[in-house]
Each structure stands twice: as C-alpha cells, then as structure tokens.
Amino acid sequence: MTTSTGPAWVKSERQLERERLRRRAGLRSAGVASASTIAFLVLAGVLIVTSPGWDRVQRTFLSWPDFTASFPDVLRGFGENIVMFLIAEPLILVIGLLVAMVRSVKAPVFFPLRALAVLYTDLFRGVPTLLLIFLVGFGVPALDLQGTPSDPMVLGVSALVLSYGAYVAEVFRAGIDSVHPSQRAAARSLGLSHLQTMRFVVLPQAIRRVIPPLLNDFISLQKDTALVATLGVVETLRQAQIYSAEHFNYTPYVGAAVLFIALTVPLARFTDYLARRSEQRREAGSTT
Amino acid sequence: MARRSTLFALAGAAALTAAAAACAPAKDGSSSSSSSAGATSSAACTKDQLHLYTAGRLTVGTDKPAYEPWFKSNDPSNGQGFESAVAYAVATKLGFAKTEVKWATVPFDSSYAPGAKKFDFDINQVSITPDRAKVVTFSDGYYDVAQGVVTMKGSKYASISSVSQLQGAKIAVQVGTTSLTAVQNQIKPSTQAKVFNDQVDAVNALKNKQVDAIVVDLPTAFYVTAAQVPNSVIAGQLPNTGASTEQFGMLFQKGNSLVTCVNQALGQLKSSGELAKIQQQWLTSSAGAPVLK
Amino acid sequence: MSLLTIDGVWKAYHQHPVLRGIDLEVEAHQVVCLIGASGSGKSTLLRCVNLLETVDDGAIHLDGAEITAVDADQDAIRQQIGIVFQSYNLFPHMSVLDNITLAPTRVHKVPRKQAAEQARELLGRFGLAEKADEYPDRLSGGQQQRVAIIRALAGRPKVMLLDEITSALDPELVTEVMGIVRELKDGGMTMVMATHEMGFAREIADTVCFLDGGVLLERGTPEQIFSEPVEERTRDFLRRVLESRRM
Numbered sequence: 001m002t003t004s005t006g007p008a009w010v011k012s013e014r015q016l017e018r019e020r021l022r023r024r025a026g027l028r029s030a031g032v033a034s035a036s037t038i039a040f041l042v043l044a045g046v047l048i049v050t051s052p053g054w055d056r057v058q059r060t061f062l063s064w065p066d067f068t069a070s071f072p073d074v075l076r077g078f079g080e081n082i083v084m085f086l087i088a089e090p091l092i093l094v095i096g097l098l099v100a101m102v103r104s105v106k107a108p109v110f111f112p113l114r115a116l117a118v119l120y121t122d123l124f125r126g127v128p129t130l131l132l133i134f135l136v137g138f139g140v141p142a143l144d145l146q147g148t149p150s151d152p153m154v155l156g157v158s159a160l161v162l163s164y165g166a167y168v169a170e171v172f173r174a175g176i177d178s179v180h181p182s183q184r185a186a187a188r189s190l191g192l193s194h195l196q197t198m199r200f201v202v203l204p205q206a207i208r209r210v211i212p213p214l215l216n217d218f219i220s221l222q223k224d225t226a227l228v229a230t231l232g233v234v235e236t237l238r239q240a241q242i243y244s245a246e247h248f249n250y251t252p253y254v255g256a257a258v259l260f261i262a263l264t265v266p267l268a269r270f271t272d273y274l275a276r277r278s279e280q281r282r283e284a285g286s287t288t
Numbered sequence: 289m290a291r292r293s294t295l296f297a298l299a300g301a302a303a304l305t306a307a308a309a310a311c312a313p314a315k316d317g318s319s320s321s322s323s324s325a326g327a328t329s330s331a332a333c334t335k336d337q338l339h340l341y342t343a344g345r346l347t348v349g350t351d352k353p354a355y356e357p358w359f360k361s362n363d364p365s366n367g368q369g370f371e372s373a374v375a376y377a378v379a380t381k382l383g384f385a386k387t388e389v390k391w392a393t394v395p396f397d398s399s400y401a402p403g404a405k406k407f408d409f410d411i412n413q414v415s416i417t418p419d420r421a422k423v424v425t426f427s428d429g430y431y432d433v434a435q436g437v438v439t440m441k442g443s444k445y446a447s448i449s450s451v452s453q454l455q456g457a458k459i460a461v462q463v464g465t466t467s468l469t470a471v472q473n474q475i476k477p478s479t480q481a482k483v484f485n486d487q488v489d490a491v492n493a494l495k496n497k498q499v500d501a502i503v504v505d506l507p508t509a510f511y512v513t514a515a516q517v518p519n520s521v522i523a524g525q526l527p528n529t530g531a532s533t534e535q536f537g538m539l540f541q542k543g544n545s546l547v548t549c550v551n552q553a554l555g556q557l558k559s560s561g562e563l564a565k566i567q568q569q570w571l572t573s574s575a576g577a578p579v580l581k
Numbered sequence: 582m583s584l585l586t587i588d589g590v591w592k593a594y595h596q597h598p599v600l601r602g603i604d605l606e607v608e609a610h611q612v613v614c615l616i617g618a619s620g621s622g623k624s625t626l627l628r629c630v631n632l633l634e635t636v637d638d639g640a641i642h643l644d645g646a647e648i649t650a651v652d653a654d655q656d657a658i659r660q661q662i663g664i665v666f667q668s669y670n671l672f673p674h675m676s677v678l679d680n681i682t683l684a685p686t687r688v689h690k691v692p693r694k695q696a697a698e699q700a701r702e703l704l705g706r707f708g709l710a711e712k713a714d715e716y717p718d719r720l721s722g723g724q725q726q727r728v729a730i731i732r733a734l735a736g737r738p739k740v741m742l743l744d745e746i747t748s749a750l751d752p753e754l755v756t757e758v759m760g761i762v763r764e765l766k767d768g769g770m771t772m773v774m775a776t777h778e779m780g781f782a783r784e785i786a787d788t789v790c791f792l793d794g795g796v797l798l799e800r801g802t803p804e805q806i807f808s809e810p811v812e813e814r815t816r817d818f819l820r821r822v823l824e825s826r827r828m
Binding site: 193 | 668683732
Binding site for chain 2: 053056057059141142144150152229230231232234238241244245246247248
C-alpha cells in the first residue's frame with residue numbers, strides 16, 4: 001500500500017521566523033539554567049571548603065596517604081564481595097523463578113506447594129537481610145547437624161540467596177501477571193500445555209519486562225554482600241574497618257564506597273539503557 | 289521563565305548559606321591554643337576547675353556490651369570489673385562521688401570520630417599506639433596488655449610451644465583490637481583470620497568449631513576458659529615484641545586538658561598500690577599462661 | 582452425525598447468566614455465523630467450545646466425543662480446534678514463522694524443517710510469504726489477523742472458530758481477511774464465526790444464528806434471517822444494523 005505523493009514541503013517565512021525565535025528562547029533559558037546551576041555548585045563547594053570543620057573532615061575522611069595505605073587491602077576484600085554476588089545472583093534467579101512459577105499455577109491440586117511458596121516469600125521478605133544473615137550464620141553451625149556447612153561465606157551467601165530469592169520471586173510474579181491473559185489463551189488454544197505455555201510464550205515476555213527491576217535488585221545485592229562481614233568474612237567493609245580502627249581514620253571507608261560506586265554505576269546506566277530501549281519498542285508497534 | 293529559574297537558584301543558595309551558618313561545627317581544640325599546656329599543680333585539678341563535658345559530673349564512655357572481666361553484668365555503673373573499678377578509683381581521686389559518675393554508651397568505631405566527644409574519657413580496652421595518638425589524646429597506660437591464645441582441649445593447637453605452630457590454624461579475632469594486629473604481625477596464619485565485630489561472635493565461632501583458636505587479651509582469655517567456653521584452654525600467651533609493652537589507655541578528645549588531672553590521679557593510684565590491688569582483684573594472674581616462643 | 586454438537590449449554594458469570602440453554606449442531610464442512618448484539622454471548626459460546634471456559638450445564642461433543650467431560654484431555658482437544666480472536670494475539674517476541682510453527686513442532690511433534698516448509702507454503706498461499714521472518718509489530722492489522730488465521734490452521738484443526746476477527750480492523754483491511762475465510766470455506770473447512778459483518782455472513786454462511794441475551798433466538802439460512810426474520814427482536818437488531826450501515 002503506497003501513500004500518494006504531493007508537492008514537496010518548503011518552509012514558509014512564518015515557520016522560519018518561528019524557528020528562529022524558538023531557538024533564541026531555547027538558548028537563553030539554557031544559558032540561565034547553566035549559569036545558575038554552576039553558581040549554586042560553586043557556592044556550595046566554597047561553603048563546604050571554608051567551613052570551620054573542613055580541615056578535620058578532610059584529614060579524617062579524605063586523607064590521601066591513608067587512602068593509598070589501606071586501598072590494597074580494601075581492594076582485596078572487595079574480591080570477596082565480588083565472589084559472593086557472582087555466586088548468589090544466579091541462585092537467586094533460579095529460586096525466584098521457581099517460586100514465581102509455583103505461585104502462578106492455578107490448579108487446586110497444587111495448593112500445598114502454592115501455600116509454601118507464599119509462606120516463603122512472606123517470611124523472607126519480612127525478615128531484614130542482616131537479621132537473616134545473623135540467624136543463618138550463627139544458628140546453623142550451632143545446630144551441629146551433620147553435613148551442614150560451617151564456612152561463614154557459604155552461610156552468608158545462603159542467607160542472601162534466601163532473602164533476595166523472595167524479592168525476586170515477587171518481581172517475576174509481577175512480570176508473569178503483566179503478560180496479558182489473551183497470550184495465555186492463544187497459547188492454550190493452540191494445544192500447548194501449561195508448562196509449554198509458560199516456557200515458550202509467557203516467560204520470555206515476562207522476563208524481558210522485568211529486567212530493569214531485576215537489575216535493580218542485583219545492584220542492591222552487590223551492596224548487601226557487605227553485611228556478611230558480621231559472620232567474620234573479611235570483605236571490603238571489614239578491611240576498611242580494620243585499618244580504620246588501627247589508625248583512627250575513616251578514609252578506608254571512602255575507599256570501599258568508591259569501589260561499590262564503580263561497580264554499581266555502570267550497571268545502573270545499563271539498566272537505564274535497557275528501559276529506554278523497551279520503551280521505544282513498545283511505542284513502535286502495537287500488539288496485544 | 290528565565291527570571292523565575294534564576295530566582296529559584298538564588299533562593300536555594302541563600303538557604304544553603306543560612307543552614308551552614310546555623311550548624312557551625314564545634315571546635316575540637318586541635319587548632320586552638322587550648323589549655324593543653326595547662327597547669328600541672330594539684331590545685332588546678334580540683335573538681336570545680338576541671339574541664340568537663342557536663343559540669344559537676346564525670347561522663348565516662350564504654351562500649352555495649354561491656355565484657356567481663358573489664359565490667360560485670362554488662363553494667364559499668366556497678367563498680368565491678370577491672371575497668372569499672374579503675375574508672376571509679378580515678379573519679380574518687382578527682383573528687384567525684386560515685387553518684388556523680390555517669391556512663392555513656394560509645395561504640396568503639398565512634399570513639400575516635402572527629403568532632404566533639406560526648407564524654408570526658410572513654411575506657412574500653414583501647415591500646416595506645418602512636419598512630420591513634422595523632423587523632424585522640426590518651427592517658428597514661430593503666431594496664432599492660434598481653435595476648436592469649438585460646439583453643440579447645442584436645443585440639444592439636446592446645447599443646448603448642450611456639451608461635452609458628454599456629455600458622456596453619458583457623459583463627460577468629462575481634463576487629464579493632466591489637467589482638468588482630470598480633471595475629472597479622474606475629475602469627476601470620478596461612479588462612480585469612482575471621483574478623484568479627486563483637487568478641488562474643490569470635491568466641492561462638494570457637495564454640496561451634498568453625499575456627500581452631502581465638503586470640504584475645506589475657507584477662508579475657510582467662511574469662512573465656514573459666515566461664516564462657518567449656519573444655520577450652522589457654523594454649524599460651526604471645527611473646528612481647530617491640531621495644532615497649534603495649535598498654536591500655538583512656539581515650540580523650542584531642543587536646544582535652546582533663547587528661548593531665550586524670551594522669552595525676554592514675555599516678556597516685558599506682559604509687560599507693562591501689563591499682564595493683566584492683567588488678568589483683570579482677571584480673572587473674574598471667575602466670576598460668578606459658579609464653580610461646 | 583454432526584461434527585460439533587452443542588447441547589443445552591448454560592454459562593453464568595457471577596450469578597449472571599450469559600448463555601441460556603444453547604442447542605446447536607454443526608455439520609462437517611458447514612459454516613455457521615453467529616450474529617447478535619455485544620454481550621449476547623457469541624464470544625462466550627466460542628470460548629466454551631474451545632474449553633477456555635467451563636460450561637455450567639449441558640455438554641459439547643466434537644466428532645462423537647464429549648469434550649466437556651471432567652476427565653477429558655483438554656490440551657489434546659484444543660489441538661483439534663482452531664480459534665482466531667478479535668485481537669489476533671500473536672506472540673510479539675517471535676517472528677511470524679515461529680508463531681506459526683510453535684504448536685506444530687511442540688505439540689504435534691512435527692520436525693522443525695517440515696513445519697517451516699508447511700508454514701511458508703501457507704503464508705505463500707495467502708500472500709504473506711515475504712513476511713515470514715518479520716516480527717508482528719511490523720505488520721498491519723490485517724496482515725496480523727491473517728497470520729493468526731494461518732497459525733490456527735497450521736495445526737490442521739477439524740473446526741475453526743472465528744471470534745469477530747474483523748471487528749478490530751480498519752475497513753479497508755477487512756477485505757483481505759474475508760478473502761482468507763472465503764478460501765477456507767471453499768476448501769471445505771468447518772467454521773463457526775461470530776461476526777458483525779452482515780454482508781459477509783449473508784454471502785458465506787450456511788446457517789445464521791441470532792443470539793439475544795444468551796438465548797439462541799432464531800436460526801435459519803441467510804435468506805431466511807436477513808430477508809424474512811420471524812422474531813421481533815431479530816427484526817429490531819437487523820434494522821439497527823442497517824441504520825449504522827454495516828450491511
């Protein structure tokens with residue numbers, strides 16, 4: 001189907017004048033905005049640096065010699081954090097997906113499983129992550145059961161997986177529910193079983209939709225690995241604390257913060273990019 | 289539109305200035321010519337002349353939980369336990385009645401935070417080191433520290449005779465202690481030691497057989513083997529390295545003139561033998577722990 | 582024996598009856614058109630035949646077997662019935678070809694290559710060969726609906742249910758979809774079609790059924806229903822439709 005072609009469009013003088021005025025107004029407001037923002041930042045910076053306590057703050061939090069002295073250990077500790085979330089994240093995704101799928105089965109025969117899934121998500125979203133790490137990390141070894149792990153990192157990662165698995169299960173569930181029921185109707189109408197419908201039609205769409213909130217949870221997980229320090233694991237925060245206590249200086253904490261930011265910022269930008277891309281795709285075409 | 293945004297920016301800047309002016313930080317005395325060169329005569333150390341956080345009161349800080357044998361029943365104000373007793377002894381020498389001593393909970397990590405302290409001094413098994421002395425002021429030492437190694441009876445580490453035999457051990461230790469430094473510098477274990485926020489967590493790790501040994505100061509080691517962990521033993525105490533003995537000191541805000549009077553009181557307690565008696569009463573003799581080679 | 586028998590079917594939503602004792606027999610190779618106002622139960626009836634809804638009373642038989650039986654294998658039954666919806670419901674994350682081959686490969690266990698060949702053949706027959714690797718969001722409404730029809734056909738169903746398949750389309754796209762339906766009829770496909778397109782129904786139906794408030798009020802040949810309706814309400818309905826000029 002081709003559209004008919006009419007005369008080519010040449011801008012009228014009125015339109016050109018309009019564009020000229022708009023351009024000028026745009027430049028003016030951009031200029032004012034930039035100038036006032038810069039002025040504000042400069043003023044804030046000056047106020048901070050000339051405040052009476054600045055010297056002291058700088059010595060305690062931003063001392064370069066302390067930063068360089070502590071950074072190797074802080075970095076080494078950060079390796080533990082990385083190991084922890086690299087192991088935890090795939091486990092969390094698997095558990096979250098399983099629990100979400102169990103909750104989405106409507107057949108009454110699965111009620112006990114569904115109830116268990118609800119109990120799991122309620123319980124582990126209700127307990128603060130730090131508390132859970134405590135309970136698992138100190139409680140499990142105290143039980144002295146044969147075959148239970150006693151390594152604090154294993155226990156800590158297990159606690160993180162239990163806790164975040166519950167949150168991620170809800171995210172997946174929201175994703176699954178957001179897929180229009182007509183998709184499920186169409187798939188079942190073709191003769192696909194419930195599991196096949198999930199696997200080929202619902203989950204591919206659901207997962208694609210919840211990637212931004214999943215990445216969000218992942219970023220949160222990266223920082224919560226620091227909580228495992230309570231179990232004795234010497235990760236980056238604990239390394240910072242060790243140096244800090246010995247030298248009475250807080251700069252290593254700033255070093256640890258820098259490492260966390262270096263990790264999460266690229267991931268956050270990537271999340272934004274994915275969100276923007278899915279926005280475009282959704283507006284481009286319309287399907288059910 | 290342009291005018292409105294400029295106005296908004298100026299208003300924001302003005303608000304920030306006002307806020308900053310309103311919260312001018314307190315001086316911590318490090319830059320001012322405070323009375324660190326104050327008089328050392330006993331006349332300047334009478335109660336009404338002391339530089340105090342709250343007038344008429346001696347505010348002493350320590351962490352929570354307050355562990356034995358330094359305190360008892362997690363209550364610093366009962367005067368029991370070594371550090372509690374020392375604090376009250378010093379207070380008495382300075383002229384305070386027992387009721388005029390108030391205790392403040394100060395987590396270890398906050399005790400060295402910059403800014404005005406919320407106590408007159410902090411007594412919390414803090415070892416005096418030159419690095420730390422740059423940030424806070426310490427009193428003279430009130431206790432010579434030795435580090436003890438605690439293991440379970442029957443562990444292969446229970447009958448060691450030298451430090452090097454500990455290298456293969458899994459060790460737990462509390463953060464911020466010189467026990468940790470001792471582990472890192474003297475023992476140098478091949479597996480990274482487990483570092484806990486609280487001493488009780490390190491002790492539990494030993495109880496749960498997650499670690500082979502813990503390193504704590506000697507009085508604590510005696511308390512652990514006597515009361516906390518059944519079937520535990522002191523394998524030995526770490527030898528004294530370095531030119532001077534490590535000592536616990538009371539922690540003051542940098543440049544606080546009160547330290548002079550406290551040192552005076554401490555000196556009196558030492559020369560009269562009262563400090564030794566307090567130590568005898570609350571800390572078991574260290575003779576029972578062999579020094580490792 | 583009829584291919585599809587609907588026998589005294591009742592259905593209620595929240596105590597509100599939507600189908601009231603529908604009796605209908607569809608012979609093989611017949612085209613039955615369901616007409617009636619919105620909410621008269623046309624879509625519900627089709628969804629009951631496809632087992633997307635459970636019937637509250639009555640029974641439906643397909644090729645002699647009762648499909649509404651409690652122990653019936655629902656997935657197997659749905660494989661024999663093709664349904665096309667008003668809103669096409671193509672799978673947006675799959676290409677047109679994958680949309681069509683999904684059920685044959687996964688449900689009917691047809692080998693992938695064979696399924697793809699058959700899919701391309703069907704697409705070619707209905708003028709969509711070059712769209713095989715496109716994604717649904719690149720197709721016009723009419724093209725999407727045609728793909729939806731092909732997708733339902735790929736499983737070689739015994740009967741096709743068409744639920745107002747042109748209602749969501751721009752008028753100029755309706756023709757191409759009607760073209761496919763015409764071809765299906767010529768090929769002998771048994772169809773039950775709910776529609777507002779009266780002109781098309783008149784042309785293509787063997788039987789026209791008028792539904793009103795969940796009741797199958799009147800049925801007959803297109804001539805009977807459109808030229809000489811017996812029931813008052815049928816006449817009212819047709820007059821209203823004529824006024825809105827969808828004839």
